[in-house]
Amino acid sequence: TPYDYIVVGAGPGGLIAADRLSEAGKKVLLIERGGPSLGWTGGTYQAPWLEGTNFTKFDIPGLFESMFTDSNDFWWCKDITTFAGCLLGGGTAVNGALYWLPTTHDFSAAAGWPASWANADPYTAKLSARLPGTDNPSTDGKRYLEQSFNVMTQLLTPQGYTNITINSNPNFKDHAYGYSAFSFMNGRRAGPIATYYKTAIARSNLKYFDDTTVLNVVRNGSQISGVLTDNPLIGPAGFVPLNPKGRVVLSAGTFGTSRILFRSGIGPSDMITLVQGDPVAGPQLPPQSQWINLPVGYNVSDNPSINLVFTHPTINDYDNWADVWTSPPPADVAQYLKDQSGVLAQASPRVNFWRAYSSPDGITRWLQGTVRPGAASVTTGYPYNASQLMTITAYLSTGITSRGRIGINAGLTATILENPWFTDPIDKQILLQGLNDIVSTVPLVPGLTLITPDNTTTLTTYVNTYAASNLNSNHWVGACQVGSVVDENTKVEGTNNLFIIDSYQIPSLPMGNPHGMLMSAAEQAVAKILSLTGGP
Ligand code: 6FA
Ligand code: ABL
Numbered sequence: 001t002p003y004d005y006i007v008v009g010a011g012p013g014g015l016i017a018a019d020r021l022s023e024a025g026k027k028v029l030l031i032e033r034g035g036p037s038l039g040w041t042g043g044t045y046q047a048p049w050l051e052g053t054n055f056t057k058f059d060i061p062g063l064f065e066s067m068f069t070d071s072n073d074f075w076w077c078k079d080i081t082t083f084a085g086c087l088l089g090g091g092t093a094v095n096g097a098l099y100w101l102p103t104t105h106d107f108s109a110a111a112g113w114p115a116s117w118a119n120a121d122p123y124t125a126k127l128s129a130r131l132p133g134t135d136n137p138s139t140d141g142k143r144y145l146e147q148s149f150n151v152m153t154q155l156l157t158p159q160g161y162t163n164i165t166i167n168s169n170p171n172f173k174d175h176a177y178g179y180s181a182f183s184f185m186n187g188r189r190a191g192p193i194a195t196y197y198k199t200a201i202a203r204s205n206l207k208y209f210d211d212t213t214v215l216n217v218v219r220n221g222s223q224i225s226g227v228l229t230d231n232p233l234i235g236p237a238g239f240v241p242l243n244p245k246g247r248v249v250l251s252a253g254t255f256g257t258s259r260i261l262f263r264s265g266i267g268p269s270d271m272i273t274l275v276q277g278d279p280v281a282g283p284q285l286p287p288q289s290q291w292i293n294l295p296v297g298y299n300v301s302d303n304p305s306i307n308l309v310f311t312h313p314t315i316n317d318y319d320n321w322a323d324v325w326t327s328p329p330p331a332d333v334a335q336y337l338k339d340q341s342g343v344l345a346q347a348s349p350r351v352n353f354w355r356a357y358s359s360p361d362g363i364t365r366w367l368q369g370t371v372r373p374g375a376a377s378v379t380t381g382y383p384y385n386a387s388q389l390m391t392i393t394a395y396l397s398t399g400i401t402s403r404g405r406i407g408i409n410a411g412l413t414a415t416i417l418e419n420p421w422f423t424d425p426i427d428k429q430i431l432l433q434g435l436n437d438i439v440s441t442v443p444l445v446p447g448l449t450l451i452t453p454d455n456t457t458t459l460t461t462y463v464n465t466y467a468a469s470n471l472n473s474n475h476w477v478g479a480c481q482v483g484s485v486v487d488e489n490t491k492v493e494g495t496n497n498l499f500i501i502d503s504y505q506i507p508s509l510p511m512g513n514p515h516g517m518l519m520s521a522a523e524q525a526v527a528k529i530l531s532l533t534g535g536p
Contacts, residue, residue, distance in 0.1 A: 002241040003029040003207075004536035006227050007249045008214045008260065010034075011090020012192045012515050013502035014251030016522035017529075019196035021249075022206040024530055029240060030206060031229060033213040033256075034075070034087035038193055041088055045074075047325055049333055057325065058093050059188050060336065061137060062344030065321035065374065067094050080255045081415040083474050088210060090253060091474070092183070092191035092515055096347045098370065099133040099183035100512030101170045102520050105398060112479075112507030114488040116528075123523035130195045133167055133516070135179035139187040140341035143179070145350065147314045148371050148390050152177060152351045154445040159437060161353060173366060173511050177353035180370070183515065184347075187340025192519060209234050215281065216263040217248050221290050222496045224248050228284060245536045247497040247529070250504075251522075254476035255406060255414035257504045258297045262408055266492065267296035271407050278412055292494040297407045297417070299479030301509050303368075303395040304402070304421035304431060304471040306463060308438065309375045309452035311388040312445070317373040320389060321348065348372040354397070354511065355437070357430050365399035365427070366511055367434035380451040392438060395473055396431040398511050400424075406476070421471040432463045475514050478504040489528045497535075501525045 007018045010032035018030040036042035039054035046056055057063050057070075067073070075094050077086035085094040107113050107120040138144060153163065156177050166178040183191040200206050212231040217224045218239065226241040227248060234240050242248065250257045262271040265286040272291055276282045285291075318324070328344065335342035351371035359365050375389040404420025422428040436459055442448050453462040479485065485493060490505050492498040501522050503514065510517035529535070 002243045002246065003027050004243050004246050005029070005249060006031065006240060006242060006246070007251055008227065009090060009250070009252035009256060009502065010088050010197065010210070011085070011251060011253055011502060012092050012519050013522045014249070015089070015192040015196040015200065016519055017249045017251055017501045017526045018206060019200040020523070020526040020530070022200050022203045025205065026536060027243075028206045030200070030208045031212050031214055031227070031234075032088055032208070032210045034085070035210055037075075037088045037093035038189060041193065041197070049328070053337060055337070058089070060344055061097065061182065061184050061187070061189055061347045062328075062336070063325055064096055064347035066325035068376070069322070070325060077256070079413045081413060082255070082472060082476070084253055084255055088197065089191060089193040093189070093193065095515065096349060096513070097182045097184060097189060097191060098349055098352065098513040099167075099181050100510075100516045101128060101133070101167045102517040103170050103173060103511045106510040106517050111398065116488050117524060120520055120524060123527065124520040126523045127516070127520050131183055131185070131190065131192070131519070133181050133183055134185070135165065135167070135181040137182050137184045137187060138341045138345040139339050142341070144343045144346065145316060145318060145373055147312070147316060148350045148373055149179065151312050151314065151390065151445060151448060152353070152371055155438070155441050155448065156353060158441045158444055166352060173354040174356040177351060180349040180352050182347060184345070187336070187345040191515070214252070214260055216260060216284050217498060219264065219286060219290070219495070222494055224495060224497050242497070243536050245534065247499060247535055249499045249501050249529070251500075251502040253502055254300060254478050254504045257500055257502055258406060259408055259412065259414045261296045261492070265290060266292045266494070267294055268298075269293060271297065274408055274410055275412070277410060281412060294485045294493055295479070296485055298405050299403045300406050300420055301400060301403055301477055302420050303397055303400065303473040303475050303509055304427065305393050305395040305473045306431065306435060306466055306471070307376065307452070308392045308394065308435065308450060309378055310390045310392070311384050311449050311451055312390055313388060313447045315373055315388045315390045317387055317389045318343065319387060320374040348374060352512070355434065357433060359399070359426050359430050361401070361426055363399050363401065365430045366397040367431065368395040368397045368512060369393065369438065370395070375452070378452050380454045381456055382449070382451050382454050384449070384451050394431065394434055394438060396427055396434070398509055400427050400509055402427045419468050421468060428463065432460060435459050435463065475509060476503055477506040477509055477514065479507060489532050490525045499529055
């Protein structure tokens with residue numbers, strides 16, 4: 001059966017697209033390569049202490065840190081060399097769920113958007129009506145493991161910071177700090193799954209296929225006729241056709257969407273040549289005369305981030321989250337299972353802060369900090385108390401000028417081709433300045449000790465020798481300047497009916513962790529597509 005719209009990928013972009021298109025009465029097929037995540041979606045990944053409940057690892061916010069330490073980490077895409085979620089919800093099924101309503105700057109010309117995108121407020125309002133977010137996720141209204149908030153108040157107040165409710169004032173992002181906000185609801189992971197997916201899947205005009213990978217779009221020149229998948233149950237030899245006026249929306253994430261484009265003969269010729277050399281994918285390419293040469297994979301950006309690890313006698317780091325999956329404290333389990341309250345109702349972050357920096361090139365760059373009890377790694381010559389760890393991750397955010405390139409290798413694994421961090425030395429200079437400012441008031445906070453780096457390493461040396469791969473923030477966004485890969489309605493240049501709605505079509509990094517901003521962008525993108533003439 002042909003479809004009006006085929007949406008590829010059930011991450012935040014794809015779920016919003018699928019929900020709004022099906023709400024408009026279109027016949028929609030949503031295809032996801034992974035399986036279910038949350039318990040009510042059919043997910044079954046449970047620790048023994050969850051047996052008999054419908055809570056999976058993905059439902060319980062407090063299990064977030066165990067995503068990185070579980071040996072059975074089936075949810076990460078195995079053919080992408082950075083962290084990416086391959087399951088219902090994509091990154092939002094496994095991420096820290098820090099949730100920030102976008103700023104005006106996030107959709108401005110300075111951020112790379114065409115003027116037709118500048119008024120994002122109605123779309124952000126649509127998003128927050130569905131998913132308000134909370135900085136107080138435990139259902140009993142209490143805050144847990146909040147010791148780091150007091151430490152940060154002592155550290156940041158002398159630097160001129162103001163404590164605010166961050167999502168009540170999205171544009172206040174200079175010398176502002178507050179409680180971390182999340183896309184959780186009712187003490188559970190929610191995001192686009194508990195909202196957009198929930199309404200989409202209930203509609204009879206939406207069909208959902210999971211465990212199905214889209215290999216390429218099938219096209220004759222500029223006209224897409226359908227998608228080829230690895231699942232013969234979806235259609236003959238895995239092919240699904242579009243209606244004559246139908247459209248494909250790619251929402252497979254920055255890496256996944258790029259690979260589908262290459263495999264469809266769209267992108268730089270060096271990437272398509274690699275596809276040509278693959279015995280399975282090569283024969284599916286359109287003839288070379290129909291290749292569409294676009295800078296797919298260029299100009300990608302990700303926040304460079306640097307961890308500072310501290311100890312403070314008041315901090316309880318929850319045993320650094322080490323046993324949270326295997327043997328969490330029984331009282332916390334009982335409390336969570338009773339009414340979704342307590343420590344397990346929140347992911348690890350506790351405090352976020354922002355500061356703006358003017359830079360020698362005239363561009364304002366923002367620094368964002370995320371504070372959590374615990375630490376991913378400690379390198380120190382000091383003796384220290386391992387149950388009193390606190391990490392500040394400092395991200396260089398909006399204004400960053402460094403860019404890199406992603407693509408595929410000969411095995412068609414999606415990978416970084418050129419690192420996107422610190423290609424502009426000014427980015428490094430400003431992040432270093434930010435780190436120096438953060439630690440400038442440590443002597444004013446009794447008991448607070450910076451242990452990584454310790455006193456044998458200056459911050460300058462620490463930054464200069466920080467492993468490039470550790471700078472990764474998992475916040476990949478691409479380049480979509482009009483006339484580059486997509487036009488201002490998110491249509492891929494050189495095609496009639498191929499669209500992109502995901503992190504790939506975001507031109508530059510937003511102020512905060514991106515999933516809130518990119519869901520607002522998805523609301524706007526799908527509205528633009530629906531109002532475009534010539535469609536189904
Ligand atoms: N963003 C935030 O805002 N706050 C956070 O706290 C936060 N934390 C993390 C985090 O802790 C980790 C470990 C990671 C990896 C990311 C984090 N992010 C955070 C970033 C945020 O999750 C991402 O920016 C966001 O999920 C990107 O959304 P996209 O729509 O661009 O893409 P996804 O990768 O989420 O989804 C793509 C979907 O397509 C997946 O479900 C995938 O399985 C599917 N897919 C890919 N290729 C496909 C194919 N060929 N066929 C079918 N399906 C495909
Ligand atoms: C994000 O936006 C980042 O993409 C994640 O890297 C980050 O989580 C979450 N939000 C929460 O702030 C961190 C974990 O806290 C670390 O334990 C882990 O080592 C790191 O991700 C890996 O990138």
